[in-house]
Amino acid sequence: MQLSDQHFQAVTQLFQQISGIKLTAAKRSLVQGRLQKLALEHGLDSIDEYVDGVMSRRQPGEIRLIVDRLTTNETYFYREPEHFEFLAEWLRQHRPASAFRVWSAASSSGEEAHTIAMVLAEQLSGIPWEIVGTDLSSAMIEAASQGLYPMERVQKLPAAWLKRYCLKGSGEYSGQVLVDRSLRSRIRFQQANLTQPLPDLGQFDIIFLRNVLIYFDDAGKRDIVQRVLTRLRRGGLLFTGHAESLSNLQLPIRMVKPAIYAPTDSHH
Numbered sequence: 001m002q003l004s005d006q007h008f009q010a011v012t013q014l015f016q017q018i019s020g021i022k023l024t025a026a027k028r029s030l031v032q033g034r035l036q037k038l039a040l041e042h043g044l045d046s047i048d049e050y051v052d053g054v055m056s057r058r059q060p061g062e063i064r065l066i067v068d069r070l071t072t073n074e075t076y077f078y079r080e081p082e083h084f085e086f087l088a089e090w091l092r093q094h095r096p097a098s099a100f101r102v103w104s105a106a107s108s109s110g111e112e113a114h115t116i117a118m119v120l121a122e123q124l125s126g127i128p129w130e131i132v133g134t135d136l137s138s139a140m141i142e143a144a145s146q147g148l149y150p151m152e153r154v155q156k157l158p159a160a161w162l163k164r165y166c167l168k169g170s171g172e173y174s175g176q177v178l179v180d181r182s183l184r185s186r187i188r189f190q191q192a193n194l195t196q197p198l199p200d201l202g203q204f205d206i207i208f209l210r211n212v213l214i215y216f217d218d219a220g221k222r223d224i225v226q227r228v229l230t231r232l233r234r235g236g237l238l239f240t241g242h243a244e245s246l247s248n249l250q251l252p253i254r255m256v257k258p259a260i261y262a263p264t265d266s267h268h
């Protein structure tokens with residue numbers, strides 16, 4: 001099945017309006033593959049016909065589905081372990097005096113938020129804590145709220161944590177793990193677009209903003225980081241993906257360690 005230039009432009013423009021992410025010609029075969037799957041699911045054997053239908057009807061549900069399919073949601077438990085090790089050590093040294101709040105700002109299907117929950121459960125006994133996970137994709141938010149994962153997503157998790165915080169499924173759930181309810185009950189997931197005014201999420205001690213900035217140009221990165229920083233408490237920290245650099249963006253932050261930033265005073 002073919003995707004014409006014109007239809008590729010139409011879809012990527014719509015996607016950019018919503019997500020802020022620009023899909024270049026280099027992503028064309030990926031876009032084509034994902035749209036082809038959607039066309040087939042609708043019983044159509046032409047991608048262009050599917051796109052024409054979406055563009056003329058503009059049904060929010062269908063547009064949301066396209067956005068869900070065109071985002072890259074890859075993630076897993078204990079990804080970039082340095083952040084979790086740093087957080088554990090930081091909590092040992094700065095025992096919070098009040099409720100501790102962490103935001104997983106591009107949570108995808110929730111593996112990052114659930115890993116953070118394990119760190120907090122280990123370090124903060126007796127201190128209240130909560131985690132908020134948000135993502136552009138409502139399909140990812142729905143998956144995250146279930147807390148049910150295929151075994152391969154927990155491969156990198158320390159064995160002791162897997163044992164302590166995950167229930168191995170059997171029968172129809174075999175090959176899957178369910179995160180323990182005691183952790184799940186402290187995590188809330190909701191849809192939020194980082195390129196738009198944010199919903200009222202409150203203030204956070206730590207914000208994870210990992211492996212999402214990579215999809216934006218410098219202006220887009222700066223815009224998102226500035227918006228996200230308004231939700232960081234004084235003395236808080238921002239974690240980005242290790243492949244994402246915030247230097248040269250003229251942001252009011254300083255690097256504490258690779259991919260860990262603290263706001264400079266001018267911010268508050």
Ligand SMILES: C[S@@+](CC[C@H](N)C(=O)[O-])C[C@H]1O[C@@H](n2cnc3c(N)ncnc32)[C@H](O)[C@@H]1O
Pocket residue numbers: 018019020021071072073074075076079105106107108109112134135136137140192193194195209210211212241
């Ligand atoms: C690769 S995942 C990162 C997951 C996790 N933070 C990690 O590091 O493993 C990127 C996520 O960013 C989300 N995303 C993309 N654009 C977004 C936007 N404008 N607002 C909020 N989330 C967005 C995607 O839906 C996707 O789930």
